[in-house]
Amino acid sequence: MGKPKVAFFKLSSCAGCQLTALNIEPILLDVLGVVDITYFVMAKRENHGGPYDIGFVEGAVTSPRELEELKKIREECSVVVAMGTCACFGGIPSIKNFCGMTQKEVEAKVYTELWDIKSMPVYGIDYYIDVDYYLRGCPIDKNEYLILIKSLLKGINPLFRFHSVCNECILKENVCLLIHKKKACMGSVTASGCGALCPSLGRECEGCRGPASDCNAESLAEVFMKDIGLSKADVARKFLKYAGNTPEFSKGVGHYEHY
Numbered sequence: 001m002g003k004p005k006v007a008f009f010k011l012s013s014c015a016g017c018q019l020t021a022l023n024i025e026p027i028l029l030d031v032l033g034v035v036d037i038t039y040f041v042m043a044k045r046e047n048h049g050g051p052y053d054i055g056f057v058e059g060a061v062t063s064p065r066e067l068e069e070l071k072k073i074r075e076e077c078s079v080v081v082a083m084g085t086c087a088c089f090g091g092i093p094s095i096k097n098f099c100g101m102t103q104k105e106v107e108a109k110v111y112t113e114l115w116d117i118k119s120m121p122v123y124g125i126d127y128y129i130d131v132d133y134y135l136r137g138c139p140i141d142k143n144e145y146l147i148l149i150k151s152l153l154k155g156i157n158p159l160f161r162f163h164s165v166c167n168e169c170i171l172k173e174n175v176c177l178l179i180h181k182k183k184a185c186m187g188s189v190t191a192s193g194c195g196a197l198c199p200s201l202g203r204e205c206e207g208c209r210g211p212a213s214d215c216n217a218e219s220l221a222e223v224f225m226k227d228i229g230l231s232k233a234d235v236a237r238k239f240l241k242y243a244g245n246t247p248e249f250s251k252g253v254g255h256y257e258h259y
């Protein structure tokens with residue numbers, strides 16, 4: 001049996017997750033030894049059509065053209081992986097869903113020539129197609145990416161636990177930014193897997209990996225307002241930034257409709 005054929009696709013995104021997938025120098029050659037990267041426009045000059053065994057999809061769907069592309073990807077790939085928070089939940093591009101403007105008004109903010117622009121509300125890819133695996137994060141976590149590849153090669157399900165970032169933060173013996181420094185850290189509602197990267201560097205978690213399995217966004221929103229002094233609009237911005245499309249984070253927004 002030959003090596004599994006792997007493809008990387010890009011929808012609306014910043015390419016940071018594809019870059020992370022490439023930025024594994026110490027073991028890049030090992031990975032290339034076990035998979036055949038058949039399609040990866042960002043990394044290769046020669047790319048080949050499907051079918052593929054594994055398709056990594058970076059980015060959210062923001063236009064009818066991308067939706068057609070995504071449906072074709074689903075047809076061509078045995079396994080589809082949503083790679084990064086844009087693909088999982090809509091991510092940063094989904095902010096436009098909540099800004100209180102119509103699609104046309106949003107388009108006019110970005111482009112001067114509008115005749116050929118057709119955009120639509122932004123969702124993660126599982127809004128449209130079945131997704132087999134998710135790699136969360138903005139960008140993805142390298143270790144989770146490698147765990148997923150190894151698991152797929154072995155034919156087993158990767159074990160990702162989505163308890164809160166606080167769990168990883170406490171294990172690192174960090175001083176809690178929320179309790180001790182009154183910083184609006186979202187670690188308690190956000191899925192772990194990044195090793196509490198931001199709090200370990202003194203920065204509050206911004207929720208880039210989306211909701212934790214035991215997410216209580218309403219309670220944290222109240223803490224942000226009562227204890228930290230954030231306005232309702234500020235709280236809404238925090239919960240809508242990466243995963244506002246998820247029912248869990250939308251609960252943190254309360255009745256504030258847009259910002």
Ligand code: SF4
Nearest residue numbers: 013016084085086138
């Ligand atoms: S998830 Fe973040 S890093 Fe990845 S493509 Fe989207 S914006 Fe870029």
Ligand code: SF4
Nearest residue numbers: 166169176177185187
């Ligand atoms: S700093 Fe943030 S992630 Fe760390 S324990 Fe406090 S709330 Fe949780």
Ligand code: SF4
Nearest residue numbers: 194198205206207208
């Ligand atoms: S600490 Fe929060 S914002 Fe930072 S990488 Fe982890 S999940 Fe993302």
